[in-house]
Every structure is written in C-alpha cells, then in structure tokens.
Amino acid sequence: MNRITQLFGIKYPIVQGGMIWNSGYKLASAVSNAGGLGLIGAGSMYPEVLREHIQKCKKATTKPFGVNVPMLYPNIEEIMQIIVDEGVKIVFTSAGNPKTWTSFLKERGITVVHVVSSSKFALKAQEAGVDAVVAEGFEAGGHNGREETTTLTLIPMVKENISIPLIAAGGIATGKGMLAAMVLGADGVQMGSRFAASTESSAHIDFKKTILETQEGETLVTLKELAPVRLIKNKFFYDVQEAYANCASTEDLKTLLGRARAKRGMFEGDLVEGELEIGQIAGLIHDILPVETIIGNVIAEFNSAKVTINEIQF
Structure with a gap:
C-alpha cells in the first residue's frame, strides 16, 4: 500500500x-x-x-x-x-x-x-x-x-x-x-x-482507431490564446494554423473553434472538422x-x- x-x-x-x-x-x-x-x-x-x-x-x-x-x-x-x-x-x-x-x-x-x-x-x-x-x-x-x-x-x-x-x-x-x-x-x-x-x-470508434494510427510528431499544442490544447493534426488543426498565419485575433480563433468542436471529433467521429485531443504517447x-x-x-x-x-x- x-x-x-x-x-x-x-x-x-x-x-x-x-x-x-x-x-x-x-x-x-x-x-x-x-x-x-x-x-x-x-x-x-x-x-x-x-x-x-x-x-x-x-x-x-x-x-x-x-x-x-x-x-x-x-x-x-x-x-x-x-x-x-x-x-x-x-x-x-x-x-x-x-x-x-x-x-x-x-x-x-x-x-x-x-x-x-x-x-x-x-x-x-x-x-x-x-x-x-x-x-x-x-x-x-x-x-x-x-x-x-x-x-x-x-x-x-x-x-x-x-x-x-x-x-x-x-x-x-x-x-x-x-x-x-x-x-x-x-x-x-x-x-x-x-x-x-x-x-x-x-x-467514437473512428477516433479510437485514429489514436492507433497517430505517430510520433503528429500531435501539437495550439490555441494558447484561448486554452492550450494538444490536437492530432487534421484539417481543423491546419485551419487553425492557417488562421495564425493570417494574424487571426483571439476573437477570430473563437469564431473558428465554434461550439462543440471536441464533441464533433471525439464523440461523433468527425475526423476532418472535429477537435481530436490525444497525448504524445x-x-x-x-x-x-x-x-x-x-x-x-x-x-x-x-x-x-x-x-x-x-x-x-x-
């Protein structure tokens, strides 16, 4: 004990x-x-x-x-x-x-x-x-x-x-x-x-399968202006990076994130537009x-x- x-x-x-x-x-x-x-x-x-x-x-x-x-x-x-x-x-x-x-x-x-x-x-x-x-x-x-x-x-x-x-x-x-x-x-x-x-x-089973496919270097912490979050690099992730490249404001980032993005990715299995949170491990x-x-x-x-x-x- x-x-x-x-x-x-x-x-x-x-x-x-x-x-x-x-x-x-x-x-x-x-x-x-x-x-x-x-x-x-x-x-x-x-x-x-x-x-x-x-x-x-x-x-x-x-x-x-x-x-x-x-x-x-x-x-x-x-x-x-x-x-x-x-x-x-x-x-x-x-x-x-x-x-x-x-x-x-x-x-x-x-x-x-x-x-x-x-x-x-x-x-x-x-x-x-x-x-x-x-x-x-x-x-x-x-x-x-x-x-x-x-x-x-x-x-x-x-x-x-x-x-x-x-x-x-x-x-x-x-x-x-x-x-x-x-x-x-x-x-x-x-x-x-x-x-x-x-x-x-x-x-969602599709998110679970994506975890298995995720390799070293395929996650990154982003959205530090809102709340730092580690995400798998998918279309949504790259949309965020593009917003940064275009000097997006905090309000712009909030608009891009929208509502229920994490639910969409992890619970509903939208691997393209959803937020896919997972660790480097x-x-x-x-x-x-x-x-x-x-x-x-x-x-x-x-x-x-x-x-x-x-x-x-x-």
Missing part, C-alpha cells in the same frame, strides 16, 4: 484521466473494478447527464470512483451540488483556482485532488488544502499547461516543493512509464490516452483493449521493469 492507494482505497496507484467525451460511467466503473480509480469526466456533461452517469456508476461498481470537474465550465455550482447530493467521495478539479471549491467539498467529507502544470500551482493547491495533486506534463493530451514543462522534469520539481501525495500525468501509458514516474517521486500515475483507446471508452498505443487487460498489462510490465532495474549495477 502506498499513499495513493491508501488515500483512495484502491488496489493500484493508477488513476484514469477524466477526459471529455471519453470518460462516461462505463469507463470509470471498469477502471475502478480493475483496481484503479475511475473518473467520470464532467466537462462534457450537462448537470443532469452527470447525475445519470454517477447513478449508473454506483450500480456498476462497489469500488471507489470520482468525478473530474474542469472549473472553467458553466453550471459549476449545479455540478458541485449534484456531486454532493449523489454522495461522490472523490473529486478532481482542474482549470481554475483550487481555493474556489476545495473547502466546500472537504467540509462535506469529499477527498479533493487538483490538476496542476507547475510547482507554483502545486504549492497553491497544497495551501488551498487539497489532499493530493496531479502534476501533468506537456506531453499530455487535451487542455494543457502554458509552461511547456515535460513530465520528466515536472515531477521531481513538484516533489521537491510539496508534502502531499503526488500523481504524475502526461505521457504515461505503460508499466515502464509508471515505474519511471514513481522513481522520479510520484506516488501514483494518471493515464488518459491509453484509456481513451479502451473498449469501455465512450469515444499515442505513438505507443497500438490496440483497443478492455480496461481490465490494460491495467493488467501495465502492472505486469511495472513489476517486470522493477526487477530489471534491481538487477542493474554499476
């Missing part, structure tokens, strides 16, 4: 990223049933849809699960009240100030984790009273930090500055990656892209597998790599 398995009451220190349009109750409950911590991604759900997913998740697993809440989304008060009303015990917050909701949640007996992209924000989260932080490197898919710090350097820097449990995220999809993050000081890992390409992910993902198999493979590789490391001497 380590600090993360103890904090959440889970078997393995593996957290599933709360990815929009990928993380419904089927994925969250499957991860929890397989020994990790599943998260429902509230960012792509209207309040009543979130309530439905929480209720279905409670029926699908007796194990701990949580909800990921990006705080920049509307209806935040309603979402937080639903989380409390439905008895959710773990909340991961992101994209906002952790002070805003941490005390509200903790006063109601909820474990709070905040996602950060720098040591500075990790310290602010610790001061706000969160129970743990997720430090997410620049390799990660979806919305990203502006600092461009990679996981390899971010984790030991954050570890040096905080005393609360630390979860590493960004570029982790294998047992070896998990071991590397923990050697650097993480107590556990959060994986997003690997679970996006799972049988239980709510993403997609280049190492070669199959769509059931969650139970994914976690089993990660733990087996972790244990094997640990033995190999122990045998190395200089």
Whole structure:
C-alpha cells in the first residue's frame, strides 16, 4: 500500500484521466473494478447527464470512483451540488483556482485532488488544502499547461516543493512509464490516452482507431490564446494554423473553434472538422483493449521493469 492507494482505497496507484467525451460511467466503473480509480469526466456533461452517469456508476461498481470537474465550465455550482447530493467521495478539479471549491467539498467529507502544470500551482493547491495533486506534463493530451514543462522534469520539481501525495500525468501509458514516474517521486500515475483507446471508452470508434494510427510528431499544442490544447493534426488543426498565419485575433480563433468542436471529433467521429485531443504517447498505443487487460498489462510490465532495474549495477 502506498499513499495513493491508501488515500483512495484502491488496489493500484493508477488513476484514469477524466477526459471529455471519453470518460462516461462505463469507463470509470471498469477502471475502478480493475483496481484503479475511475473518473467520470464532467466537462462534457450537462448537470443532469452527470447525475445519470454517477447513478449508473454506483450500480456498476462497489469500488471507489470520482468525478473530474474542469472549473472553467458553466453550471459549476449545479455540478458541485449534484456531486454532493449523489454522495461522490472523490473529486478532481482542474482549470481554475483550487481555493474556489476545495473547502466546500472537504467540509462535506469529499477527498479533493487538483490538476496542476507547475510547482507554483502545486504549492497553491497544497495551501488551498487539497489532499493530493496531479502534476501533468506537456506531453499530455487535451487542455494543457502554458509552461511547456515535460513530465520528466515536472515531477521531481513538484516533489521537491510539496508534502502531499503526488500523481504524475502526461505521457504515461505503460508499466515502464509508471515505474519511471514513481522513481522520479510520484506516488501514483494518471493515464488518459491509453484509456481513451479502451473498449469501455465512450469515444467514437473512428477516433479510437485514429489514436492507433497517430505517430510520433503528429500531435501539437495550439490555441494558447484561448486554452492550450494538444490536437492530432487534421484539417481543423491546419485551419487553425492557417488562421495564425493570417494574424487571426483571439476573437477570430473563437469564431473558428465554434461550439462543440471536441464533441464533433471525439464523440461523433468527425475526423476532418472535429477537435481530436490525444497525448504524445499515442505513438505507443497500438490496440483497443478492455480496461481490465490494460491495467493488467501495465502492472505486469511495472513489476517486470522493477526487477530489471534491481538487477542493474554499476
């Protein structure tokens, strides 16, 4: 047992990223049933849809699960009240100030984790009273930090500055990656892209297949003026680059992005005009597998790599 398995009451220190349009109750409950911590991604759900997913998740697993809440989304008060009303015990917050909701949640007996992209924000989260932080490197898919710090350097820097449990995220999809993050000081890992390409992910099958086809160098962070996001290079991505070349204003970029672009890409399978969010680690993902198999493979590789490391001497 380590600090993360103890904090959440889970078997393995593996957290599933709360990815929009990928993380419904089927994925969250499957991860929890397989020994990790599943998260429902509230960012792509209207309040009543979130309530439905929480209720279905409670029926699908007796194990701990949580909800990921990006705080920049509307209806935040309603979402937080639903989380409390439905008895959710773990909340991961992101994209906002952790002070805003941490005390509200903790006063109601909820474990709070905040996602950060720098040591500075990790310290602010610790001061706000969160129970743990997720430090997410620049390799990660979806919305990203502006600092461009990679996981390899971010984790030991954050570890040096905080005393609360630390979860590493960004570029982790294998047992070896998990071991590397923990050697650097993480107590556990959060994986997003690997679970996006799972049988239980709510993403469109065409998006899942695109993840498998994505090679090294075929994702890039863009739209930093709005909210930095790592995307697969498709027609929409190149439209954004063309807009930059034509000196587009922030308002022009907002107009180009429009509404529901991520839903169109990841949930509805529009590979041309949709927003396709995935991490750099997609280049190492070669199959769509059931969650139970994914976690089993990660733990087996972790244990094997640990033995190999122990045998190395200089």
